[in-house]
Amino acid sequence: MDYDSLQKLYETRRNYSDFHNIKDKPLKEEHIWKILNAFTQPPSCQHRYEHKGFIVHNEKDKQYLYDNIATCCKDLEDYPCPESEEECDRWRKKGLRFGNINPQVLAPLVVVWYFDHKSKWDIHDTGYLDLGLGCWNSILTAQSLGIQSSFCGCFNWKYMQRYFDIPGIPFVITCYGYNNAKRSVAPFQEIHPGKVRPIPFDHMISNYKK
Numbered sequence: 001m002d003y004d005s006l007q008k009l010y011e012t013r014r015n016y017s018d019f020h021n022i023k024d025k026p027l028k029e030e031h032i033w034k035i036l037n038a039f040t041q042p043p044s045c046q047h048r049y050e051h052k053g054f055i056v057h058n059e060k061d062k063q064y065l066y067d068n069i070a071t072c073c074k075d076l077e078d079y080p081c082p083e084s085e086e087e088c089d090r091w092r093k094k095g096l097r098f099g100n101i102n103p104q105v106l107a108p109l110v111v112v113w114y115f116d117h118k119s120k121w122d123i124h125d126t127g128y129l130d131l132g133l134g135c136w137n138s139i140l141t142a143q144s145l146g147i148q149s150s151f152c153g154c155f156n157w158k159y160m161q162r163y164f165d166i167p168g169i170p171f172v173i174t175c176y177g178y179n180n181a182k183r184s185v186a187p188f189q190e191i192h193p194g195k196v197r198p199i200p201f202d203h204m205i206s207n208y209k210k
C-alpha cells in the first residue's frame with residue numbers, strides 16, 4: 001500500500017462505539033475470517049503469541065457485558081470497573097454506575113483477548129505489545145474492508161474471567177461492525193474532554209534534529 005492510501009485509511013478510522021446489530025447488518029463470514037486472520041500476521045517477541053481470542057457469540061452475553069461488566073463507577077477515583085454483579089447493582093442503585101458507556105460490546109463481532117497464563121506475573125511485558133500489534137493489524141484490515149472497529153479495555157479482568165470461564169487473563173476487547181450513523185458517536189472531545197492527539201515532534205519525539 002502507498003503512503004497516501006494509508007493516510008486515507010487513518011482519516012476514516014475512529015474508535016466507534018455504536019454499531020448496527022447483527023440482524024440489521026451482519027458481517028460476512030469471509031470478512032470475519034480476514035479480521036481474525038489479521039491477528040496471526042504481525043510478529044511476536046520470541047514467536048510466543050501468548051494472547052488468545054475468545055469470541056462472544058451469544059447476544060445475551062453481549063448484553064450482560066454491556067449492562068454489568070464493561071462499565072465503571074463515576075464517583076470513585078480512576079473510575080474502577082465492577083468486580084461482580086453485586087457490586088455493579090450496588091452502584092446502579094446508588095446512581096453511581098456510569099451508565100452504558102461501552103455500547104461497542106454489542107457489535108456483531110466481539111473478541112475478548114486474554115493471555116494464556118494462570119498468573120499476571122507470568123505474562124511477558126512484550127506479550128502486551130504483541131497483542132497490540134495484532135489488534136492494530138485487525139483494525140486496519142477491518143477498515144480496509146469498510147468495517148468499523150472499537151476497543152474496550154474498561155472491565156475488571158477477574159469478573160470477565162469468571163463470567164465467561166476464560167482459561168487465562170483477559171486484557172482487552174476488540175469489536176467490529178458497521179457504525180450506526182443514525183445514533184452516531186460522541187465526538188472525541190466529549191469522551192475525553194481537554195485531551196488532544198499528541199503533536200509528534202514537540203511532544204513525542206523530542207530530540208528530532210536537535
Ligand SMILES: Cc1cc2nc3c(=O)[nH]c(=O)nc-3n(C[C@H](O)[C@H](O)[C@H](O)COP(=O)(O)O)c2cc1C
Binds near residue numbers: 014188
Ligand atoms: C487498549 C485500549 C483500550 C481502550 N478502551 C476503551 C474503552 O473501554 N472504551 C472506549 O470507549 N474506548 C476505549 N479505547 C479507545 C480510545 O479511548 C480511543 O482510541 C481514543 O478515544 C481515541 O479515539 P480515536 O483514535 O478513535 O479518535 C481504548 C483504546 C485502547 C488502545
